[in-house]
Amino acid sequence: MKTAIIGAGLAGLSCAVTLEKHGHTADIFEHQNEIGFRYEIAQLITPILHAPVNDSVKFFSETYDIHLKPTSNVQKIYVHSENESAYVEGNIGFINMRGEYEESYEKQLAQQLVHSKIHYGNHATHEDISKEYTHVVLATGDPQATQQIQTYDIALASAFAGAIVKGDFVRNEVHTWFNNDFAPKGMGYLLPHSKTEATLVIVYPQYEDDWLQKRNEFWKEMVKQASRTLNQEITIEKEFTIADYMVGKCYYPRIGNTFFVGNCFGATTPFLGFGQTGSILSGIYAAQDICGLGNYEELCKPLYKDYDDSLVLRRAIEGLSNHQMDLVIKSLHNSMVRKMVTEPNMSVLKGLSHLLKPFTSK
Template sequence: MKIAIIGAGLAGLSCALTLEKNGQKADIFEQRKEIGLGYDIAELMTPILHAPIEDAVKFFSETYDIHLKPASNVQKIYVHSENESAYVEGKIGFSNMRGKYKESYEKQLADQLEHSKIHYDSHATYETISKEYPHVVVATGDPRDTQEIQPFDVAFPSAFAGAIVKGDFVRTEVHTWFNNNLAPKGMGYLIPHSTTEATLVSVYPQYKDEWLQKRGEFWDALVKDASRILKQEIEITQSFTIDDYMIGKCRYPRIGNTFFAGNCVGAITPFLGFGQTGSILSGIYAAQDMCGLGDYETLCKPLLKDYDHSLVLRRTIEKLDNHQLDLVTKSLHNSVVRKVVTQPNMGVLKGLSYLLKPFTSK
């Protein structure tokens, strides 16, 4: 079978790996000179919104023979609002590197490939590739490429300000901020890479032009609050901004022999912007379909359902002002609420909906 994959990211590479495990291979086109996103950061992989997967690293290993080595396991996640702080403990998930880091997830996936060829420095267009290859996987990480072929419902474009920061961090602890002064209707987060380095990010929907103009102010406020909470001066070493990062989902995961995977299908859950687990899964599912092991649209259904549920949750949290966010944060001190939110059998999504209900139903 002649298969082309556009994009050597999480979805494209896990697709190629699964093809290989089932006796096929692919030509992968990557616009960059090497594996890695344009930004080098830490990300979080959590089972949040992907019930019943409780441990994604174990799940990928045992179910699909795809092996990932995270940077750290996350045991504690702090939630900071304007005037409150709380935390949730347990098996929260894993942190991992992305981009050009030696141990980034995309590099780890590429290292496991044996037969597929990655064509570097090859910016591919669907129009050209589809003339040569009967089977095409669109996995560019950019839904604008999906939009050129079919409708893609955009929930919102998002704006990021982020940096690699130096300081003194606990590897197993992640911090999040839900505070409209730092990230309107969005969030801030800090994910350690090591005990001395971390990724600090402010991300929010680009609903107002004014919010883009005020990005510097939001960022400064986040750095200030992170320094206050972590009781140290955070040193910024490498900063980046991203605009118009689209979160949404496509109408048709497969059209003919073209498969849309990763961000291009709608693998990012809009609530907190987690897209890694869904992107890897969608790549695997596309390969399974091409190998006669399943139907892509059916396999993607739970992913797209998670997307819908998570969008409802996002629209709910967007309505909360800072006072309400303080109340939600405060409620995390209650052990019953904590149990509900982290209860794996109930699903974190249901737990969060339960938690937010009293704050939005008034």
């Protein structure tokens, strides 16, 4: 058996680490010259989107022997709308670094590899690789690679603007903004890396032609809002923009001996555009199947369910005006409602669906 993994991102590396744990090695092809997501930013892993995974660090460590050290655990999440603010406390999730940061999750995964070789600077195509290998894991993080082979249903294409910012932050407190004025049908968020540095982002679907043209305007407003909310002047260090970021899912998780993992599978959940948990899980599941320890299609079923539930929630939230969003946020002041959203034994997605129901049913 000869396995190739195309892409040394979260999904590809989780696959490689799991293969090694079961006595197999893989050749990993990475088109950059070193490990790392294209953007040097912080990201959030939250149980909100994966109900059974309340503590992702513990879960990956105890269940799959994959050890990841986040930058911080999040104890409080603020939700801001045009005129309201509320917060939810508890174990909200973890912040971790991506990209070239030494402690990025992809670098941590690569350090857990012993035998598998990463071939850097190697832009691989499925067509070439599949000639030489018995098993191919497509992990390029890019749905277009999947689309060359099979159907990939696109739910939305998103635009991002973001930056590393400097200021005075509380490490385990995250801020989110839901305001159609500067993140139409999307959101803004601030994830601290430390007491002085954070990632600030807006992300929204590119539904209207002029929303992409107005991105700069939206972004400036986000920075202003963040400074206002946090009552300080936030300064920008390193900006980035992304357009046409596809969120969708493939039709078949596996075709022959090709496995579609991470974003090539459809690991990014449409509600908030988060996909780290699904990417790592899909990589692990593909490895388990290759090692004869499971059936990839079966193992992926909960990921498809998460995706579908999250898409329902996205469509619901997209229908809300700023005024309705104010009312939703206001309802979070009620401790019963807050409990419903953070109840550890309940699907938080379900909790949020209940919360949005009065505002979305006609």
